[in-house]
Amino acid sequence: MQITITTDLNNNANLIRSEAVSNGRKLRHFFGDPLVNDDSSFKHGNEMILIPNSTQHYWTWQVRNPINTYNATFYIGDYAHWHDTLHGEKGVLDLDFYPLKYNMAKAKKHWAVTKDMLRCFEYWMGPYPFYEDGYKLVEAPYLGMEHQSAVAYGNEYKMGYRGKDRSGTGVGLSFDFIIVHESGHEWFGNNITARDVADNWLHEGFTSYSETLFAEWIKGKDSAFAYTTGKWALIKNDRPLIGDYGVHKEGSGDIYEKGAAVVHMIRLMINNDSTFRQLLRGLNRDFYHKIVTSKEVEEYISRFVGRDLKAFFDVYLRSTNIPTLTCTTVVKDRKIHFEWKDANPLFKAPIAISRDAGKTYKILQSPDEMTYDTYLVRRDLRVKAVGLYKVEEKQ
Numbered sequence: 001m002q003i004t005i006t007t008d009l010n011n012n013a014n015l016i017r018s019e020a021v022s023n024g025r026k027l028r029h030f031f032g033d034p035l036v037n038d039d040s041s042f043k044h045g046n047e048m049i050l051i052p053n054s055t056q057h058y059w060t061w062q063v064r065n066p067i068n069t070y071n072a073t074f075y076i077g078d079y080a081h082w083h084d085t086l087h088g089e090k091g092v093l094d095l096d097f098y099p100l101k102y103n104m105a106k107a108k109k110h111w112a113v114t115k116d117m118l119r120c121f122e123y124w125m126g127p128y129p130f131y132e133d134g135y136k137l138v139e140a141p142y143l144g145m146e147h148q149s150a151v152a153y154g155n156e157y158k159m160g161y162r163g164k165d166r167s168g169t170g171v172g173l174s175f176d177f178i179i180v181h182e183s184g185h186e187w188f189g190n191n192i193t194a195r196d197v198a199d200n201w202l203h204e205g206f207t208s209y210s211e212t213l214f215a216e217w218i219k220g221k222d223s224a225f226a227y228t229t230g231k232w233a234l235i236k237n238d239r240p241l242i243g244d245y246g247v248h249k250e251g252s253g254d255i256y257e258k259g260a261a262v263v264h265m266i267r268l269m270i271n272n273d274s275t276f277r278q279l280l281r282g283l284n285r286d287f288y289h290k291i292v293t294s295k296e297v298e299e300y301i302s303r304f305v306g307r308d309l310k311a312f313f314d315v316y317l318r319s320t321n322i323p324t325l326t327c328t329t330v331v332k333d334r335k336i337h338f339e340w341k342d343a344n345p346l347f348k349a350p351i352a353i354s355r356d357a358g359k360t361y362k363i364l365q366s367p368d369e370m371t372y373d374t375y376l377v378r379r380d381l382r383v384k385a386v387g388l389y390k391v392e393e394k395q
């Protein structure tokens with residue numbers, strides 16, 4: 001991408017200090033007229049070349065990886081800049097930070113989390129997918145956007161989402177929502193991209209779950225689970241997550257939080273964090289720089305967990321139904337019978353049994369019944385929803 005700024009753009013004689021930033025890497029920046037210069041003028045790499053009597057600035061940025069059209073962007077501003085590196089899974093990743101100059105001190109402190117966040121994301125989801133293009137965080141006049149390798153930042157240097165916690169638990173105030181969410185898209189959205197916007201839950205659901213993974217990294221699992229389930233209150237169930245194919249129509253705004261709930265339920269179905277991590281890493285490896293459909297990802301996950309999850313995905317992605325789990329206790333047999341209502345007969349979702357004031361006793365993979373141990377008293381056992389469904393208990 002070539003960006004040209006005329007010196008009279010804002011009648012500011014100091015414009016020469018402005019910087020144009022885009023995706024990928026800066027190849028050259030010069031002040032002059034490209035028509036009277038040949039490429040030999042640009043041999044100074046990143047150095048600005050000053051050509052007297054010219055009125056324009058030119059920057060050339062180059063992206064080496066495939067990029068979605070909506071991710072191609074440029075920023076022009078009076079930026080400060082610092083460089084850092086992450087010794088990551090694929091080698092040395094260049095990190096470049098561009099806050100506006102007057103926010104430099106704030107940014108140095110507030111953006112310091114980025115390195116640890118990228119480490120967390122590499123741990124859970126695999127190597128950062130665009131080493132060749134580096135990672136940049138760039139201040140922008142809007143809230144944020146996942147522009148590939150040049151993430152837009154406009155969260156006012158506040159924690160949470162503009163200083164608020166979307167989960168209502170307080171956990172969301174322990175990180176900057178925009179840095180985390182928009183960077184999470186580098187894996188889900190930018191590396192793995194939906195073929196049709198109707199399948200954008202693949203972008204927003206998994207990326208919203210990346211917030212949970214980072215919450216877990218810094219605050220532990222209990223806080224992270226509280227964060228993720230806290231956001232379920234935002235789910236509207238107005239329309240299915242999957243929109244209309246072929247007409248550029250996204251599904252419901254629930255692609256964020258209900259989408260993340262789908263990912264969370266898959267995690268509980270797997271019920272083993274290192275295996276769940278292998279699933280996220282496997283998706284990013286096997287669909288590396290690829291365009292996919294929701295069906296392909298659903299089938300991949302079914303194969304991975306070794307169980308056909310079609311009925312599960314159909315309920316949560318293609319309908320607005322919320323199933324009910326009916327639990328009927330037969331005390332004399334020490335048994336609880338489970339039955340799903342308002343769902344395909346093949347529907348299954350993980351359930352939790354808790355005792356002793358809510359502490360989880362075990363996670364069950366949607367059994368037909370369970371027998372409880374003789375030392376347990378039924379009234380001390382609770383069947384807890386750990387997914388998007390209601391629980392109805394009958395004695």
Ligand SMILES: [Zn+2]
Pocket residue numbers: 181185203204207
């Ligand atoms: Zn997003």
